[in-house]
Structure formats: structure tokens, C-alpha cells
Amino acid sequence: MNTELATFLDVLGIQSEPVGWAYEDEQPEGDNAPAQCCMPTLEQEKKGEADFSPAFHNFSCLFKHIRVMRLKGGTAWCSADHPGCPGGTQYVGYQKGPYDFIARYVTNGLPEGMETERYLDGPDAFKNLFGCMDPKPASAPYLAFRRVGDFAALGREPEFVSFFARPESxxxxxxxxxxxxxxxxxxxxxxxxxxxxxxxxxxxxxxxGRVRAVLGGWDPSMRKFLDMDEIYMTVPLRLYHDMLERWSGSFLGSSTWNNQRKKIARSHAKKK
Incomplete structure (x- = not known):
């Protein structure tokens, strides 16, 4: 981690290095990835030929692998052949979606007696929101996640950067x-x-073309892979660079933020 980033994180009271991520052409180093598995296509599901049992047998949430990377370093990655999750592989662009099965699983559309997530009120609601999300096709065979410093060590830059922190920071x-x-x-x-x-x-x-930062961490199904009270924000690379270069001219250099830093310190102490 370079001095510029270390200073910025210290001012914010963030204790973990941000995670960068990018689509890459070559298989990333290491084996911190979901198991190899063949995921059904949307066309197979429409024909009634989809078999999701291998996918669930090899189920592995992407955030589990990101958690390992955050703690131990290295690279977490996924691909079309290492999908981890029938829903996740569509969200990151390796399968076209949405699967009707996932639309029913995320809502309340599976047969009575089968546990569903019930995050939305019906499969149609999910399909409408999936259309709003508009997942883009993956731009390369592999999606890699590393600490931002590890991207720099490889002479590369991520496409986006994700900060993990508690609400005070x-x-x-x-x-x-x-x-x-x-x-x-x-x-x-x-x-x-x-x-x-x-x-x-x-x-x-x-x-x-519009610069947006996205807050996340609200999904109860994956929060077990976050620290207590932790949420995350993902920003495009150019906004990340602006943050590092211009933060000192903002409120972060003021007495208002100094008072907030005292609360952040109490928050960390309480967490321990």
C-alpha cells in the first residue's frame, strides 16, 4: 500500500485496504475461485433441459472468496467455468439472464415447502428489477479481485475500487x-x-457515462462474509483517483471531521 493511500485511509479510519477488480484475459494466479462447473444456459432452461444440481453442489458465494483475499491477499476470481452461484454468474455477465429458477428462488415462487429467499414479492417483480440492473456481458474471460496495492505490484490498474468500512467511516x-x-x-x-x-x-x-458510487452490503445472504456493521462502496477508477488527490481540500481536513474521527476510534474500540 502506498503512502498516499495509507494516509487517506487513516484519515477516514478505514482499517482494510480497498479491493480493486477488473476483467482479465488470462486466468489469474492462485486457486481462490469457485469450483469448475458447467452452468445451464437460459436457452436450456426455456427448453426444460437445465440441470442446476451441479451448480448447487458446487455453490460458492463470490464474497467468500473475496473475504479470503481480503484477509490473506492474493487474488479471488471467477469465470464462466468457475461460476460459484447461478445468480452471481448472471450478475457479473458470464450467463445471460435471468433464469426463471432464480426469479422464483429469490422471491416466493418455488413450490410450497421449499425454502426461498423472499427478497421480492414474486418472480415478475424480480424480472423487472433484473431488467433495470441490466447486467452487462463480461468483457473478458476472468473477473479478478485483488487489494489495490497488488494491482499496482502487477503493473495493472483495476476498473473499479471497492471500500469496505463501517458507517462512521x-x-x-x-x-x-x-x-x-x-x-x-x-x-x-x-x-x-x-x-x-x-x-x-x-x-x-x-x-x-455518469460517475456514480454504489453502496452495498444489504443482502442478508452474503453479510456473513462481511465484518460486523460493515458495508461497502464501489467507485469507478477515476473517482478513486480524485479521492486520493483532492480529499485534503474537503471537509476531511476540517475540525468537523476530526470530531468524527474520535467517534470512529470509539467504534473500533467497541468492535474489539
Missing amino acids: MSGLHQLAAYLTNDAEVVASPWGPGCGNLVTWPRTYAAT
Whole structure:
């Protein structure tokens, strides 16, 4: 981690290095990825030929692998052949969607007696929101997640950067994004699964040409892979660079933020 980033994180009271991510042509180093598995296509499902049992037998939430990477370093990755999750592989662009099965599983559309997530009121509601999310096709065979410093060590840059922090620190990132863009709606927090707010929505917003930061961490199914009270914000690379270069001219260099830093310190002490 370089000095510029270390200083910025210290001011915010963020204790973990941000995670960068990018689509890449070559298989990333290491084996911190979901197991190899063949995921059915949307066309197979429409024909009644889809078999999801291998996918669920090899189920592995992307956030589990990101958690390991955050703690131990290295690279977490996924691909069309290493999907991890029938929903996740569509959100990150390796399968066209939405699967009807996932639309029923996420809502309340499976047969009585089968447990569903019930996050939305019916499969049609999910399909409408999936259309709003508009997951973009993956731009390369592999999606890699690393600490931002590890991207730099490889001589590469991520496409997006995700900060993981508790709300006291996240308030600084939230307000800083507005300071840098003069956009009252620069921070979005739409409905979505964990990987939807981490990957899908940031890519969808980026495709419009408008700079947006996306808050996530609201999906109860993946919160077990976050620290207590932790949420995350994903920003495009150019906003990340602006944050590092211009934060000192903002409220983060003021007495107001110094008072907030005292609360952040109490928050960390309480967490221990």
C-alpha cells in the first residue's frame, strides 16, 4: 500500500485496504475461485433441459472468496467455468439472464415447502428489477479481485475500487463523492444482491457515462462474509483517483471531521 493511500485511509479510519477488480484475459494466479462447473444456459432452461444440481453442489458465494483475499491477499476470481452461484454468474455477465429458477428462488415462487429467499414479492417483480440492473456481458474471460496495492505490484490498474468500512467511516466517502462531483445523487444504493451492488450496478451506471458510487452490503445472504456493521462502496477508477488527490481540500481536513474521527476510534474500540 502506498503512502498516499495509507494516509487517506487513516484519515477516514478505514482499517482494510480497498479491493480493486477488473476483467482479465488470462486466468489469474492462485486457486481462490469457485469450483469448475458447467452452468445451464437460459436457452436450456426455456427448453426444460437445465440441470442446476451441479451448480448447487458446487455453490460458492463470490464474497467468500473475496473475504479470503481480503484477509490473506492474493487474488479471488471467477469465470464462466468457475461460476460459484447461478445468480452471481448472471450478475457479473458470464450467463445471460435471468433464469426463471432464480426469479422464483429469490422471491416466493418455488413450490410450497421449499425454502426461498423472499427478497421480492414474486418472480415478475424480480424480472423487472433484473431488467433495470441490466447486467452487462463480461468483457473478458476472468473477473479478478485483488487489494489495490497488488494491482499496482502487477503493473495493472483495476476498473473499479471497492471500500469496505463501517458507517462512521463510510460517511466520509459518501460526502467526499459529492464534494468531488458536485452531484447530489452521485451515491446510489439500489436493490440488489451482494454481487449486484459490488459489480453489476457500478458497471451499469458506468455504461451511461455518469460517475456514480454504489453502496452495498444489504443482502442478508452474503453479510456473513462481511465484518460486523460493515458495508461497502464501489467507485469507478477515476473517482478513486480524485479521492486520493483532492480529499485534503474537503471537509476531511476540517475540525468537523476530526470530531468524527474520535467517534470512529470509539467504534473500533467497541468492535474489539
